[in-house]
Amino acid sequence: MERHQSEQENQYMKTITPTLEERGVSRKELLQQAQQIDNDEFYTRYEDVEKELSMYSKFIWKDKVVFCNGNDAVDDDNDKRRTSAFALYFLNNFNVLGLKKLICTHYVGNVGLFNQGPTGYVFIKDGFNEIREYPPKFTGSFDDPLSLKILHEDTDIVCSNPPFSRAADYWRLIIESGKKFLIISNITNPITPAFIPYFREDKVWAGYNRVDEYLNQKREIVRAAGSWYTNIPIKDRPKYNHLKIVPLKEIPEKYKTMDDKKTLLVDHCHIPSDYKKPFAVSARPILNGLLEKGYKIVNDNQYFPYVNGKKCFGRVLVKKV
């Protein structure tokens, strides 16, 4: 019986499943799409939101409208497991922070941890009132016209972990909006071309913490190298201590190299205090606050050193001001 059924099912699949050619996609494109969805489905843990947000003065939130716009679902039965950690943090702390309003959007699609169905919606908590709206054709995407309207007209602070695959578009939109933000993104952004200009122009800096663990759609812990990024002032950045700013001759030999173009490369957060020319660093010292210590990024390019003809990992060129 089972075998018979599965033969029937196979027959059915054969007749209705369109070929890749009919769907106008190649196998490679299909794999890329699947990979993209996989890379985006990293959900933030509540403790990571709490650990970072509690570092900022409570007064930055007072009477502010917070917008969580990277698939930050809120369950209508108050089920915590179906609500994003960002939404949950602001719902739990709404009064303590003195928030004026919380706006969260749910992104269309069936994939996801929150099981909130395929329809995009907007959740609004305004004082004691909580409403959920399903505007026609609303996708819940951060660049949907309604999301942009909320961003530009209503929002004071944007807070989310947006899809990694759309990070460059997301950063452009929120930075151009001029709003305050506190978001999670890839740890390598300070040395990635799409983002270097924002660090160079001092429009963004790292928050207090890294984020290395997330939940996948099965609620299992998965690892990815993320960091908080913000344009909200950071007080006495604790990670300044990780920077070893010393005269060049005091940097151990194993942490300084001249590349084939005679550019100095320094590692392990060793920074020369007396070197006048540009030198190349990894993302780490930038995340630890190097640009707040009298150094600037020289240009918007990623720098790929060659040492003895061998290409090394990408960096960024910095210089003492």
Ligand SMILES: C[S@@+](CC[C@H](N)C(=O)[O-])C[C@H]1O[C@@H](n2cnc3c(N)ncnc32)[C@H](O)[C@@H]1O
């Ligand atoms: C890194 S996950 C984080 C989800 C949630 N903000 C959290 O922190 O748990 C990014 C989410 O954005 C969703 N997404 C993908 N494209 C999007 C878009 N254009 N606008 C909003 N969300 C999107 C993904 O499906 C994924 O659920």
